[in-house]
Amino acid sequence: xxAQRIGRALFSWLRTIQxxxxxxxxxxGVLVRKHDTAGQVVRPLLRREIARAGSxxxxxxxxxxxxxxxxxxxxxxxxxxxVGAINYLGSIMVIVVVRELGPMLAALLVLARVGxxxxxxxxxxxxxxxxxxxxALGIDPVHYLVVPRVVGMALGIFSLxxxxxxxxxxxGYGWAFxxxxxxxxxxxxxxxxxxxxWLDFALLALKTGAFGFIIAIVTCYHGLAQPLRxxxxxxxxxxxxxxxxxxxxxxxxxxxxxxxxx
Amino acid sequence: MREVAAPSLHxxxxxxxxxxxxxxxxGDFWVVAGPQRGGKTDFLMMAAGLSAPLAGEYExxxxxxxxxxxxxxxxxxxxxxxxxxxKLFQHMNVAENVxxxxxxxxxxxxxxxxxxxxxxxxxxxxGEVAENLPTSISRDLQARxxxxxxxxxxxxxxxxxxxLSRLDTRGLAWWRDFLxxxxxxxxxxxxxxxxxxxTAEDFRFWRGNARxxxxxxxxxxxxxxxxxxxERAAGSTMREWL
Numbered sequence: 001x002x003a004q005r006i007g008r009a010l011f012s013w014l015r016t017i018q019x020x021x022x023x024x025x026x027x028x029g030v031l032v033r034k035h036d037t038a039g040q041v042v043r044p045l046l047r048r049e050i051a052r053a054g055s056x057x058x059x060x061x062x063x064x065x066x067x068x069x070x071x072x073x074x075x076x077x078x079x080x081x082x083v084g085a086i087n088y089l090g091s092i093m094v095i096v097v098v099r100e101l102g103p104m105l106a107a108l109l110v111l112a113r114v115g116x117x118x119x120x121x122x123x124x125x126x127x128x129x130x131x132x133x134x135x136a137l138g139i140d141p142v143h144y145l146v147v148p149r150v151v152g153m154a155l156g157i158f159s160l161x162x163x164x165x166x167x168x169x170x171x172g173y174g175w176a177f178x179x180x181x182x183x184x185x186x187x188x189x190x191x192x193x194x195x196x197x198w199l200d201f202a203l204l205a206l207k208t209g210a211f212g213f214i215i216a217i218v219t220c221y222h223g224l225a226q227p228l229r230x231x232x233x234x235x236x237x238x239x240x241x242x243x244x245x246x247x248x249x250x251x252x253x254x255x256x257x258x259x260x261x262x
Numbered sequence: 263m264r265e266v267a268a269p270s271l272h273x274x275x276x277x278x279x280x281x282x283x284x285x286x287x288x289g290d291f292w293v294v295a296g297p298q299r300g301g302k303t304d305f306l307m308m309a310a311g312l313s314a315p316l317a318g319e320y321e322x323x324x325x326x327x328x329x330x331x332x333x334x335x336x337x338x339x340x341x342x343x344x345x346x347x348x349k350l351f352q353h354m355n356v357a358e359n360v361x362x363x364x365x366x367x368x369x370x371x372x373x374x375x376x377x378x379x380x381x382x383x384x385x386x387x388x389g390e391v392a393e394n395l396p397t398s399i400s401r402d403l404q405a406r407x408x409x410x411x412x413x414x415x416x417x418x419x420x421x422x423x424x425x426l427s428r429l430d431t432r433g434l435a436w437w438r439d440f441l442x443x444x445x446x447x448x449x450x451x452x453x454x455x456x457x458x459x460x461t462a463e464d465f466r467f468w469r470g471n472a473r474x475x476x477x478x479x480x481x482x483x484x485x486x487x488x489x490x491x492x493e494r495a496a497g498s499t500m501r502e503w504l
Contacts, residue, residue: 033332038365038366038367038369040365040369040370040374041362041365041366125351125352128349129345129349130349130352132271132307132312132349133345133350136310136312136342136343136345137362137363137366137412137415138335138363138367138415139362139366144366227272
C-alpha cells in the first residue's frame with residue numbers, strides 16, 4: 001500500500017518534470033525563433049511584464065533591502081565586535097547578501113507577487129477558452145502569453161536583486177553606523193569591493209536569470225499546459241508555488257556547488 | 263473529408279463523429295445541426311483546424327488539414343472561426359479584441375490598424391461599444407465582436423459555432439441578414455462571397471436562408487443536401503429538426 005503510494009507520487013513527479021522540461025524547451029524555441037515576429041504586439045506585452053515583475057515592485061524591495069541590512073548587520077555586528085573580527089563585515093555581507101539571500105529573497109518575493117498572478121490569469125484564460133481563441137486566430141499562445149512573461153520575469157528578478165543588494169549593503173552600513181561600530185564608510189566599501197570577484201557578478205546574473213526563467217515557466221505551465229476548469233485554478237496555483245520554490249532551491253544548491261568548485 | 267473521425271476537445275481519444283465523408287464547395291452556406299452536447303462544437307473545431315482527426319483525412323481550400331506548422335500559417339489564416347459567445351479576451355476592450363489579429367499578423371500598432379478596425383466595427387454595429395470591455399456588453403454584441411475579429415483577416419472560409427445561441431428576435435434577424443450578406447459578398451469580407459459553415463441546434467431558423475444542410479447525431483454525420491432535399495426530408499425523419 002505504502003509502496004504503491006510512493007510509486008504513484010514518484011511517477012506523478014516524473015511526469016511533471018517531463019512536462020516542465022518539454023514546456024521550457026518549447027518556450028525557449030519560440031523565444032529564439034520568433035524574437036522578431038509581431039513586435040508591435042509583443043513588445044508592449046514585454047514592457048508590461050518588465051514593469052509588473054520589476055519596477056512596480058521596487059518600493060517593496062527597497063523596504064525589504066532596509067530590513068535585510070538591519071537583520072544581517074544587526075545580528076552580525078555585535079558578534080563580530082565581540083570576537084574582534086569586525087574587518088570581516090564586508091565579506092560576510094557579500095557572502096550572505098550578494099551570493100545567497102539577495103537573489104533568493106528577490107525570487108521568492110516575485111513568485112509571491114507575480115508568479116501566483118500568472119497562474120490565476122493564465123488558468124482563467126484557459127478555462128474561458130481564450131487560448132483556443134488565440135489558436136483560431138493563428139497566434140501561438142506560447143509566443144503571446146509565455147515569452148513576454150519569461151523575459152519580463154528574468155529581467156525583473158535580475159534588476160530587483162541588484163537594487164535589493166545595493167539597498168541592503170547601504171542600509172547595512174547605516175545600521176552599523178547607528179550602533180557606533182568603529183568602521184569608516186571608505187573601509188566598509190573597500191571591504192565589500194575586496195570581497196567581490198568577477199565570478200560574483202557573472203553568477204549573480206546567471207542565477208537571477210535562472211530563477212526568473214524557472215518561476216515563469218512553472219507558473220505558465222500550470223496555468224496553460226493542461227485544460228483547466230475555473231474551480232481547479234486555486235489548486236494549480238498552490239502546486240505552481242510549491243514547485244517553483246523547490247526548483248529555485250535546487251538551482252541555488254547547484255550554484256553553491258559551482259562556487260565551491262571555482 | 264474522407265472517412266474522418268473527429269475527436270472531443272476535452273478528451274482527444276474520444277470520438278464525436280466517425281466515417282464523415284463531406285465536400286464543401288466554394289460559396290456554399292452549410293448548416294450542421296445536432297443535439298446539445300452532441301459534438302457539433304468539437305467537430306467544428308476539428309474542421310477549422312484546431313485539432314487533428316482521429317482517423318481519415320481532410321482538406322480545406324486545397325490544403326491538407328490541420329495546419330500546425332508556422333511555414334503554412336498563411337494558409338491557416340484563410341480559415342476563420344467564430345466561437346459560441348465570441349470567446350473574447352476579457353482584459354481587452356471591443357476594439358482591441360478586433361484589432362489583435364490584424365496587429366499581430368501584419369505587425370501593426372493599434373493606431374495604424376485603427377482605420378480598418380473602425381470600419382469593421384461600424385459594419386457590424388459595434389462602433390458605440392468600441393471602448394467597452396466584453397463583460398459590459400450584451401451576448402449578441404460579444405458574438406458580433408467575435409465575428410468582427412475573425413473577419414479582420416479576410417478569411418475565405420468561415421466556421422461559426424452556434425451563432426444564434428440565446429439571442430433575442432432582433433439579434434436573430436441581424437445575424438440571419440448579415441450572414442446571408444457575407445455569403446453573397448459583403449464589404450466586411452472584401453466584397454467576395456464567403457463560404458460559411460454554421461452549427462445550430464435545429465434547422466428551423468435557417469430554412470430559406472442557408473443553402474446546404476447536414477446533421478450530426480450519435481456520432482453519425484448525415485449530409486441532407488440543399489433546401490429542396492431538406493423540405494423533402496421534412497415529412498419524414500427530419501421533422502424534429504425543423
